[in-house]
Amino acid sequence: xxxxxxxxxxxEHLKRYVDFNEAEWILFSQHLNFAKLKKKHYFAExxxxxxxxxxxxxxxxxxxxxxxxxxxxxYFSFENEFLSSYKSYLTGVPGHVYVQALxxxxxxxxxxxDMDEMLNDPMLAYxxxxxxxxxxxxxxxxxxDRVTAxxxxxxxxxxxxxxxxxREILQRMPQHYIANYLGITPVSLSRIRKRILETVx
Amino acid sequence: xxxxxxxxxxxEHLKRYVDFNEAEWILFSQHLNFAKLKKKHYFAExxxxxxxxxxxxxxxxxxxxxxxxxxxxxYFSFENEFLSSYKSYLTGVPGHVYVQALxxxxxxxxxxxDMDEMLNDPMLAYxxxxxxxxxxxxxxxxxxDRVTAxxxxxxxxxxxxxxxxxREILQRMPQHYIANYLGITPVSLSRIRKRILETVx
DNA sequence: CTAAAACGTTAACAAAAGATAAGAATTTGG
DNA sequence: CCAAATTCTTATCTTTTGTTAACGTTTTAG
Numbered sequence: 113x114x115x116x117x118x119x120x121x122x123x124e125h126l127k128r129y130v131d132f133n134e135a136e137w138i139l140f141s142q143h144l145n146f147a148k149l150k151k152k153h154y155f156a157e158x159x160x161x162x163x164x165x166x167x168x169x170x171x172x173x174x175x176x177x178x179x180x181x182x183x184x185x186x187y188f189s190f191e192n193e194f195l196s197s198y199k200s201y202l203t204g205v206p207g208h209v210y211v212q213a214l215x216x217x218x219x220x221x222x223x224x225x226d227m228d229e230m231l232n233d234p235m236l237a238y239x240x241x242x243x244x245x246x247x248x249x250x251x252x253x254x255x256x257d258r259v260t261a262x263x264x265x266x267x268x269x270x271x272x273x274x275x276x277x278x279r280e281i282l283q284r285m286p287q288h289y290i291a292n293y294l295g296i297t298p299v300s301l302s303r304i305r306k307r308i309l310e311t312v313x
Numbered sequence: 314x315x316x317x318x319x320x321x322x323x324x325e326h327l328k329r330y331v332d333f334n335e336a337e338w339i340l341f342s343q344h345l346n347f348a349k350l351k352k353k354h355y356f357a358e359x360x361x362x363x364x365x366x367x368x369x370x371x372x373x374x375x376x377x378x379x380x381x382x383x384x385x386x387x388y389f390s391f392e393n394e395f396l397s398s399y400k401s402y403l404t405g406v407p408g409h410v411y412v413q414a415l416x417x418x419x420x421x422x423x424x425x426x427d428m429d430e431m432l433n434d435p436m437l438a439y440x441x442x443x444x445x446x447x448x449x450x451x452x453x454x455x456x457x458d459r460v461t462a463x464x465x466x467x468x469x470x471x472x473x474x475x476x477x478x479x480r481e482i483l484q485r486m487p488q489h490y491i492a493n494y495l496g497i498t499p500v501s502l503s504r505i506r507k508r509i510l511e512t513v514x
Numbered sequence: 515c516t517a518a519a520a521c522g523t524t525a526a527c528a529a530a531a532g533a534t535a536a537g538a539a540t541t542t543g544g
Numbered sequence: 545c546c547a548a549a550t551t552c553t554t555a556t557c558t559t560t561t562g563t564t565a566a567c568g569t570t571t572t573a574g
Contacts, residue, residue: 177465186464199454208461241442248449253400255456260409262463262496263387264378266532267561286521295463300561302523467562468531487551501531503553 113218115146118169122220125167125192129246130239139236143226149173149213155195156211161204162197163224171217174289176210183210185292190280194247195219214284267296268304314419316347319370323421326368326393330447331440340437344427350374350414356396357412362405363398364425372418375490377411384411386493391481395448396420415485468497469505 119141126132132140147166149155155173156162173195175187186209189195200207201224227244230236261270271294274282281290288298296304320342327333333341348367350356356374357363374396376388387410390396401408402425428445431437462471472495475483482491489499497505 177461179465184465186461199457202450202454238439238442241439241446245442245446245449248446248453249403252449252453252456253403255453255460256400259456259459259463260378260387262460263493264380264385288521292464297562298522299524299563303561306523489551498532499552500533500554504531507553 113170118146118218118220119144121169121192122167126243129250130243132239136236136239139233140230140239143222143230145221145223147219147221149217149219151213151215151217154210154212155219156197156200156207156209158208158210159206160200161206162200162211163204164221165194165196165201165227166219166221167194168192169218169220171219172214172284173211173217174214174285176212176292177208178210185289187293188214188281188285188289190284194251198251262295267294267300268307270294271301271304272308314371319347319419319421320345322370322393323368327444330451331444333440337437337440340434341431341440344423344431346422346424348420348422350418350420352414352416352418355411355413356420357398357401357408357410359409359411360407361401362407363401363412364405365422366395366397366402366428367420367422368395369393370419370421372420373415373485374412374418375415375486377413377493378409379411386490388494389415389482389486389490391485395452399452463496468495468501469508471495472502472505473509 122144123132123137149166149171155166158178168189168191170191172188172190174185175189176183176185178184195211197207197209197211199205200209204224227240230240231244261273265273274290274294281293285293287301291298291301294301323345324333324338350367350372356367359379369390369392371392373389373391375386376390377384377386379385396412398408398410398412400406401410405425428441431441432445462474466474472491475491475495482494486494488502492499492502495502
């Protein structure tokens with residue numbers, strides 16, 4: 113895929129959030145970069161400031177933390193989703209999360225510096241504030257739902273819900289990552305799956 | 314407390330996010346309402362669309378879900394924080410959460426309709442987009458941290474962290490609400506507390 | 515192609531959490 | 545002021561999860 117095809121995909125996706133006119137789009141796209149992220153390479157690392165946001169044109173990433181020497185997967189992103197170590201990007205403080213490509217991926221990125229320039233450019237400021245608001249609101253809802261699931265559901269219920277709504281995760285992610293994502297160990301998820309199979313029988 | 318004192322507090326708090334000039338502030342404040350919410354009364358209810366956001370000048374609220382006839386507390390808000398059934402407010406769809414005053418509370422509120430008017434008013438649009446963006450980013454970070462805690466920490470670790478960072482919750486909320494907030498039962502939290510006390514000895 | 519790594523299941527045991535109930539202490543709401 | 549409700553702890557029992565290790569299968573990387 114070439115850059116212009118990637119740009120088209122990105123622009124199409126952004127229509128959900130903001131409608132840039134031609135002049136605005138030209139200004140905006142001047143601040144965009146294209147990046148290939150090879151499998152297992154990092155978009156963000158714990159202990160480092162993440163100064164950019166990416167949009168996944170092709171590929172996928174996982175977010176993970178390292179605790180007691182073990183890595184624990186907390187989230188995934190796929191095509192047409194954004195990725196960043198958001199807290200670090202937003203606050204400028206080093207993050208605690210690793211964001212790693214799960215396959216060779218194609219990204220469109222912009223830096224915090226570019227975003228600040230756009231937020232300060234009278235030609236773009238309004239649209240960029242709006243863009244930022246709608247993206248943040250979108251992910252706020254995602255995280256709110258996830259917290260609710262942890263508070264109100266058992267691991268088994270969370271897995272059953274994933275069976276209904278998380279096709280992409282189920283199809284594309286190994287089971288031990290999914291277990292972490294659900295807040296349990298891989299062994300425990302294996303048992304839950306067995307339990308469900310026996311109940312269905 | 315009278316309305317103008319409440320307004321001053323609100324304006325002071327908003328400076329963290331947006332700096333309104335006098336003309337903007339006059340326009341903005343025309344869209345604000347003052348509301349007293351008596352203890353145990355609801356700001357939002359499951360099954361209903363929540364069409365407003367509030368700012369707590371005085372008081373506190375808890376968010377809870379009802380599952381199998383039991384209520385499960387998921388979150389709290391105190392003075393100088395916003396409250397809403399955000400997903401419902403943002404999407405216009407009925408929410409699944411109850412937001413209830415824990416004490417007689419004083420709120421400043423605005424409706425979704427008012428916010429939309431402001432977002433469409435050329436005099437205010439830019440500042441309101443910015444306001445919305447920064448608020449959403451703030452709560453996005455809160456929820457991201459919370460999800461990370463559920464994925465990477467045990468209930469005991471989450472409680473120990475609350476001991477370090479959650480003074481307000483610990484001091485103002487009964488223990489069984491805190492247990493729910495941590496994703497466990499009240500009985501389990503009581504045991505964790507006992508375990509910690511015995512370890513310290 | 516092949517050795518190494520990664521993945522998923524299962525087993526056995528320990529640790530933790532859920533469910534239920536009882537009882538004491540505290541708070542509450544007329 | 546007082547009865548009722550709430551809150552917290554504790555005990556008992558059951559269920560679930562964590563931990564560790566083993567094993568076969570699949571995937572990966574050189």
